[in-house]
Amino acid sequence: MSGGADEIRAELARQGITVTDDDLAMITTIVAANRAALARVPAGAVEDPEVSHGFLPPAPPAEPSAVRGDDAATPHAGR
């Protein structure tokens, strides 16, 4: 979501919440302020999560690798 008023109204409507124009103005302000504050958190201040499973999905390759058709169809198959 980009957070524009129309998009927020649509998302709320999708979830069954009807809002007035005044509601929408304040909700948009709150959401924009929190998003802006979250975006200001210094990137280096937040570490990657520790995953207790001992495995993280590998970073995507720089170039898309060739994927065989049967692998693509069964993404959980043995990798």
Place this chain on the structure above:
Amino acid sequence: MTADLAYRSLTELGRLLDARKVSPVEIVIAALERIERYNDRFASYITVCGDAAMAEARRAEQEITGGRGRRTRLHGLPIAHKDISLTKGVRTTAHSRCLLEHVPDRDATHVRRLAEAGMIMLGKTNTTEFACGTMDLFGVARNPWDLSRYTGGSSAGSANALAAGMAPAATGSDTGGSIRVPASFCGIVGLKPTYGRVSRYGLIPLSWSMDHVGPMARTVADCALLLSVMAGHDPLDPTSARTPVPDFTDGLDAGVRGVVLGVPKQHFYEGLDPEVDAAVRAALRHLEGEGARLESVDLPLGGHIAGPGGILIMAEAYGLHAGQLRERAADYGDRTRRRIASGACYTSGEYEAAMRVRVAWTRQAARALERVDAIVTPTLPHAAFTVEVQKAGEPPDTSWGTRHFNLSGHPALTFPCGFTAAGLPVGMQLAGRYFDEAALFRIAHAYERSTPWHERRPALEETVS
């Protein structure tokens, strides 16, 4: 007699009861007379349980004078509960039109524990709607130090009832500062315990991962006494801890010699009102004079908690309220409805990013608390603002220095550390290690016993026409 009782602490009232110099009935009458006189002006109580309180007081009097004495240190003493804690047979509204006729069939665990200790419920105190909105139905709780000023929220009625002598003890809940903010604005003591220390069973929830229940009183010792009864594992609340509960009044007099207090380098001492800055720095010097050592602590995320905290609290609040918002949106106050609905608008990626900040902040605070016994900050950067400011648009961010410890779960206590030239209280916050509320009580008590702030009373007669 009754006027003399209004500002006695729980501890003092208990001594008077033990010495048979006063009865529970006299204590309850004193509180009810104050409520009768001041409640309309200050909007402290939503529901007053006068008849039931008197009946309880008479029962306590018979028990105490019947030869058995008091069964606990709280027996025969009155308390007020925030109107967000379920009380069996007594209307519990959360200051919401949605719950105007809501009479629970059970007590919240902390209500039950305090009643089992012999405390007498005076009534249910005012709160912002669902602990996050406005006070439209039952009036805005006013600050006894200045009637034009706000009490802070959401445990507003508990704080101003204490400041106005309408109760000697109260409970509150704290999701982003809702005990500490009104306690600071009203010049009383309030504790948000460690997450898990006090059961939340029977508390109308706002944010499951950040809601806390805690004690509010006019002295540190009284808060310690209350927590000793409120705390402990509760099988009805899976988030309550199995950690042993000490008698928190033990060791209160140990002083602060050798105690290390962490003074954050970032955020908490920036942009303060000059009078708050002066009061807090004077309090730091005072604690140094009492034997504490001050040490700077690095908390670089201190100024970056508002956004992530707001996302997480409102996402959780929306999760709880979504169904009712769909069915009864018009029954919510405007600000409450809008704030809670905002929680529907974040993506899972934003929620996850906010959680990462929460984890990183929690680690920062915990690392700092490995080196110091407590982190010390102003509770708020300013004294109480006016009710008009509170009503207009988006008021100042009162969780500026408090929500940090809801995110991390560390215990945090506020106590009065001075007054502005206009006579408004200033609060100081101590945050400590997990389950080490005892250290916070000890430090705050050392300050309190050597300063006069907790003895100052608002001039209520000037505010009553």
